[in-house]
Amino acid sequence: MLFLAALPITILAGDPSRPVGARAVAAAAALAQQAPPESFTQGIPWTGEPGITETVAEIMVREESSAKTAEAAVVAPTELKPRLMAPEKIQDDALALEVSRWPLPGGPRGSDAAPLPDTPQTVGTSFLGPRLSESGFVPPDSMGAVGPSQVLVVVNGRIKVFDKTGVLGGLNTTTDTFFASVRTGGTSDPHVRYDRLSGRWFVTMIDVATVNRVLIAVSSSSTITNTSSFTFFSFQHDLVGTTPNADTGLFADYDTLGVDRFALYVGVNMFTSADAFRGTTGFVINKADLLAGTLTVTPFRQLAGFSCPSTGVYTPQGVHNDDPQATEGYFIGVDLCTFSKLVLRRVTNPGGTPSITGNVTLTVPTTTFPILQVHAGAAANRRLDALDDRLFAASIHT
16 A cells, blocks of 8 residues: 655665665655646546435345345355456666665665664454455455444455444445446445545445446445445446547456545556556546535546556556545556656546646656465465556555
C-alpha cells in the first residue's frame, strides 16, 4: 500500500544495502523541482440508471434461496479470468534513489544518526473471515474496511460483516447474490471503503461479461443491520460518455477504488478478448449523486498508452482521502514503461464537471517486479504471485 502525503512520500522499495551518493542527491533535487503541468482536460459527465435499493434482509432471502439450490454442489478453486499484464518495463528511471525508503533516516540527505527503532503493531482481536469453501476462488482478492462498530470483508465470491470482536452480523452472502440486481455476469475484483465523511460503506466490483460493467453498492448508514439497505448501481464501461471511444468492445479489468469528499475514483486496465493490453481509464463518480440515488460518471480514457515507449499511469489507483477540506481528487499508479517512477493525475472540480491534468511524474526509490513467494503446502513451481509493480491501494493524508 502506498500512503501519499503532501510530500514527502514514503515508499518501501529497492535494496537498502545500495550506497547513497550523488545520484541520490540529484534524484532528491529532481523531486523538489517537479511541478504539475498547467493543462487540463475537461471531462463530460454522463448520467446512468437510478440506483436499486434493497434491504439486507431482502438480500439474505435471495441468498437462502440460492444456497438451497447449490447445497449439493462441490465448490472448487477457480480462476475468475486470465492473468492480465501490461507490457514489460523497458527502462529504469536514471534518477531513482538506490535506497529502501525516502526520506532517509536522520534527514533528507541522510546522516550518521541512529535510525528510529521499529515499532510494529501488536495483534489485538483476530477472527476468521470468509473461507475457501464460501468463496471458491483462487486468488481471493481479500479486501476489508473498518467502520465505527463493524468490519466489512469482501473477497471474490463472498461478502460478510462482523462486529469488532469477530461476531458475524446480518450480511453474509455471495458477491453474485449481493450484486444480483445490477450485474450481467459473475463478479470479480472487490473493493470496500468506509467513508468517514458521509458515514457510508462503498463496495465496488466488476462483472466478467465479455464487455463488462463496473458495479457499485452504497450503504444506507454506518451500521449494517437486517433493516438497513444498500443501493446498487452499474454502468457498462464503454457506454459512458461519447461513443464509440478507445475502450469500445474491451474488457475493464482490475478496478480500483478511492473515495473523498466529492467523488469515487475507479481506475481500470483495458484488454481485448485475446488479453492484449489496450491502456487505462479512470472514472470519476459523483458521490453526492450516489447518496441521492442517481449515477453521474465522468470518464477519462487512455491515461496510459498500450505499448512502450509510451508513458502514463498503469493500474490507476483512485486515491482515498477523508480530509473534509479537500478540493481536488487523484489517480496515481506506476509508470507504464519505467521502473522507479509514479504518475499522478489530479482531478479538479470532482463534485461538478471534473477536469484532469496531464502526467505529473514522481521519481521514487528503486523498484522492480516482485519475486514469487513460496507458500505453505505449495506444489512444485506453484507460488504466490504479486502480479507486477502496480500499486495495490493509495491514500493521501495531510
